[in-house]
Amino acid sequence: xxxxxxxxxxxxxxxxxxxxxxxxxxxFFRTILxxxxxxxxxxxxxxxxxxxxxxxxxFRQTRGLFLTRQDRGNMRDTMRxxxxxxxxxxxxxxxxxxxxxxxxxxxxxxxxxxxxxxYTACAGVHPHQCLPVMLDVGTKNEExxxxxxxxxxxxxxxxxxxxxxxxxxxxxxxxxVFPEALIQFEDFLTPNAFGLLNRYRDRVLCFNDDIxxxxxVALAGVIASTRISKLKFKDLRFMFLGAGSAATGIxxxxxxxxxxxxxxxxxxxxxxxxxxxxxxxxxxxxNLKDHNLPYAHQHPESDFLGAIRSIKPHVLIGATGRPExxxxxxxxxxxxxxxxxxxxxxxxxxxxxxxxxxxxYEWSDGRVIFASGSPFAPVTLGDRTFRPGxxxxxxxxxxVGLAAIACRASRxxxxxxxxAAHTLADMVSEEDLAAGSLYPALTRIREISxxxxxxxxxxxxxxGLARSPIHGDIRGxxxxxxxxxxY
Numbered sequence: 325x326x327x328x329x330x331x332x333x334x335x336x337x338x339x340x341x342x343x344x345x346x347x348x349x350x351x352f353f354r355t356i357l358x359x360x361x362x363x364x365x366x367x368x369x370x371x372x373x374x375x376x377x378x379x380x381x382x383f384r385q386t387r388g389l390f391l392t393r394q395d396r397g398n399m400r401d402t403m404r405x406x407x408x409x410x411x412x413x414x415x416x417x418x419x420x421x422x423x424x425x426x427x428x429x430x431x432x433x434x435x436x437x438x439x440x441x442x443y444t445a446c447a448g449v450h451p452h453q454c455l456p457v458m459l460d461v462g463t464k465n466e467e468x469x470x471x472x473x474x475x476x477x478x479x480x481x482x483x484x485x486x487x488x489x490x491x492x493x494x495x496x497x498x499x500x501v502f503p504e505a506l507i508q509f510e511d512f513l514t515p516n517a518f519g520l521l522n523r524y525r526d527r528v529l530c531f532n533d534d535i536x537x538x539x540x541v542a543l544a545g546v547i548a549s550t551r552i553s554k555l556k557f558k559d560l561r562f563m564f565l566g567a568g569s570a571a572t573g574i575x576x577x578x579x580x581x582x583x584x585x586x587x588x589x590x591x592x593x594x595x596x597x598x599x600x601x602x603x604x605x606x607x608x609x610x611n612l613k614d615h616n617l618p619y620a621h622q623h624p625e626s627d628f629l630g631a632i633r634s635i636k637p638h639v640l641i642g643a644t645g646r647p648e649x650x651x652x653x654x655x656x657x658x659x660x661x662x663x664x665x666x667x668x669x670x671x672x673x674x675x676x677x678x679x680x681x682x683x684x685y686e687w688s689d690g691r692v693i694f695a696s697g698s699p700f701a702p703v704t705l706g707d708r709t710f711r712p713g714x715x716x717x718x719x720x721x722x723x724v725g726l727a728a729i730a731c732r733a734s735r736x737x738x739x740x741x742x743x744a745a746h747t748l749a750d751m752v753s754e755e756d757l758a759a760g761s762l763y764p765a766l767t768r769i770r771e772i773s774x775x776x777x778x779x780x781x782x783x784x785x786x787x788g789l790a791r792s793p794i795h796g797d798i799r800g801x802x803x804x805x806x807x808x809x810x811y
Contacts, residue, residue, distance in 0.1 A: 325359060334371045339382050341367055345441070346385045349451055353809035356445045360766045364442075364718065365699045370673030372438045373423045379431035380473040387437045388456030390430060391494060392477050399497040411502040412453040412729045415439040416494070418461055420481070420513040424645030424676035429463030430476025435511050439533070439721075447722030447773040448806025449729065455505070461490055487516075495524060506728045506736075508533055508721065517569040518615050529728060531736040535573030537717040537724070538643075540741040542574045542668060543581055544748035545715050545762040546639055549693045552757055553664040555638060558585035560595065563637035565628065565678065566644035567600040570670065572615045574641060580742050593618055597635055604631040632657050639666040642678030646671070650679035655687035663691065670697035670715055681712040695762045710760035719763060720744045723776030730802055731781045731790035739787070740780045747779045748772065770806070777802050 331337045341363065345352040356363045365371060375382065395402050419432025436456030443449040462481040468474045482490055498505055507530040509520055521532045531537070550557050562578060564571040575596045582592035598605040598619050604626040605616055612620055626634060632654065640658055642650055650669055658665035665688060669678040681700045684692045690705045695715045703710045724744055728736060751764045751772055764772060778799050784790045794801050 325355070328363075334366055335374050335378065335382070337366045338371045338375050339384070342387075342437075343384060346387075350809045350811070353441075353445050353451070353807075354811070356441070357770070357809065360445070360769055364716075364766060367441055368438045368718070369423060369716070370675070370698045372434050373425055373673035375438075376419075376422050376428050376431045376434040377425060379428070379434050380471065380475045383473075383475065388433050388458060390433070390458045390460050390476075392460040393462070393479070393482060393490070396490060396493065399493050400500055403497050403501040406455060408452050408455070410453055411455045411505045413440065413443055413449055413508065413725050414455045414457055414498060414502065414505050415443075415508045415510050416457040416459060417510045418459040418512055418516070419463070419476075420511070420516070422511050423673055424671050425673075427463055427465045427468075427481075429465055429468050429474070430458055430460045431468070431474075432511060433458040439508065439510060442718050443722050443725055444807055446718055446769045447726040447777065448770070448808065449722070449726060450807045453729075455502070457494070459490065459494060461487060491520060495528060499528060504729075504732065506530065506725055508725070510534065512569075514569040514572075514615075515613070518572075526735060529733060529735055531721075531724070531741075532569070532573070533717055533721050535569050536577070536736075536738070536741050537721040538570045538670070538715075539573040539575075539577035540720045540724075540745045541715045541717055541748070541763075542641065542670065543577050543742070543745040544719070544752075545668065545695045545713065546578075546666065547581075547745065547749035548752040548757065548762040549639070549666045551752075552693050553638070553662075553666065556585075558582055558587060560639055561635060561637045562596045562639045562641065563631065563635060564596070564598045565640070565642045565649060566646075566671075567598045567605060567613070567616050568643060568645075569615075571598065571641065571643040572619075574643070575619060577738065577741060577745070580738055581745070584742070594621060597621065597631065597637065599628050599631050603627050629653060629657060632661070636661045638662055639668070641668040641670060643670050644678060645676050647676050647678065650684070652683070652687045655679065655684055655692065659688040659691055664693055665691065666693040668695045668697075668715060670695075672698040674698040674700070681710065685710055693762065694760065713756070713761035713763035714766075715763065716766075718766075718769065719748050719772060720776060723773035724780055726773060726802060726805070727777040727780035727784065730777065730805055731784050731794055732792040733784045734789050734791055737783075737787065737789070740783055743779045743783045744776045747776050751775060774799065774802060774806070 415436040422428040440454040462479040509532040579592040607620045
């Protein structure tokens with residue numbers, strides 16, 4: 325840690341930690357766990373965003389499996405060459421929408437590697453059971469295509485049927501070579517993210533973390549926020565700035581939660597509104613995407629501020645990838661409408677956040693209930709210090725994955741993410757809320773992952789989705805499964 329802290333820049337610290345992972349796997353995970361709050365932002369967001377942008381230029385050691393268009397027709401044989409045979413979790417990306425940074429092509433492998441290191445550190449999935457995969461189908465990023473060091477295929481992206489066939493061959497090969505593996509789709513462009521999830525969710529054991537994991541973490545934060553605002557969850561009105569996969573995934577799970585609280589599906593949807601780059605999403609507007617149609621309500625067209633004034637949301641959620649979109653006027657208007665406005669600035673990395681917690685607290689006179697997608701330092705305002713919670717997917721996806729592995733779930737359902745959200749919300753203490761945080765401390769991450777895994781296993785077994793049910797002590801069985809990087 326002394327050597328790590330002597331580095332001047334976070335990207336140097338990332339390189340140092342990845343070198344440690346290659347040199348001494350156990351020491352790497354022990355270091356991460358013992359210093360989780362300091363190291364998590366280095367091995368994942370926000371530093372992993374810069375690492376992906378510079379991936380070829382900081383390249384030291386090959387990690388993960390790259391499947392290129394040259395592998396078409398031979399993916400089974402290529403995957404059989406992977407030295408580990410007992411693969412339980414695969415994180416796969418095509419690099420087209422890395423965080424809020426756009427198309428980074430094969431450089432997006434850094435995301436798959438980073439996510440899987442969190443499966444091990446946070447939920448104890450053995451590192452040898454984890455496989456990072458990059459579907460290198462080309463890139464639209466002209467800068468990468470001109471870069472002599474770019475590690476990916478220098479060609480335009482496959483699209484249409486060619487792209488669909490490529491992914492289909494990957495999924496089919498995975499089922500044959502690694503039949504026990506959970507597939508986590510990561511950082512796909514919105515249309516592909518929804519398309520692939522809808523195509524495979526009932527066929528194979530899979531989920532999309534950007535859609536479902538983000539939704540679960542955000543829902544947990546909103547549930548926790550009602551303990552501060554004193555509002556009933558079923559009475560909340562939500563407004564999303566941004567209408568991509570993350571925002572729509574959150575909205576879909578909010579609908580499930582509202583229905584569980586007593587609303588009909590239609591009534592639940594009417595509590596949720598979207599604003600995109602063209603303004604308020606309303607019924608009759610041209611060229612709406614399929615995933616936006618259920619949330620297009622009857623209302624006059626409006627810009628963002630006008631929508632807030634007329635709809636009066638209690639909760640404002642940003643998932644735009646565009647910084648400074650929650651302006652002072654926006655925060656002040658939300659504070660005028662609500663005694664305790666709830667603001668989630670979820671875009672990451674940090675440079676893409678819709679606003680900073682410092683801005684949110686100052687512009688609301690400390691009344692805002694705030695959460696972000698990237699880590700921020702505590703904020704002092706007058707005699708109060710706020711510790712803004714980070715709505716990091718790491719709270720949910722490792723526990724869900726551990727559960728799926730442990731009971732050999734046949735598929736992952738929306739209800740599992742609803743159960744995970746409630747479990748996470750229940751673990752937020754009064755001390756957390758008093759400090760302004762809607763999430764528990766990351767130092768409890770293994771405890772949190774274990775609790776979520778227990779709840780998800782119970783859900784899978786009650787739904788008849790566990791191919792190997794765990795009888796008796798579920799918690800004890802899971803604890804014994806978890807990789808322990810101690811000496």
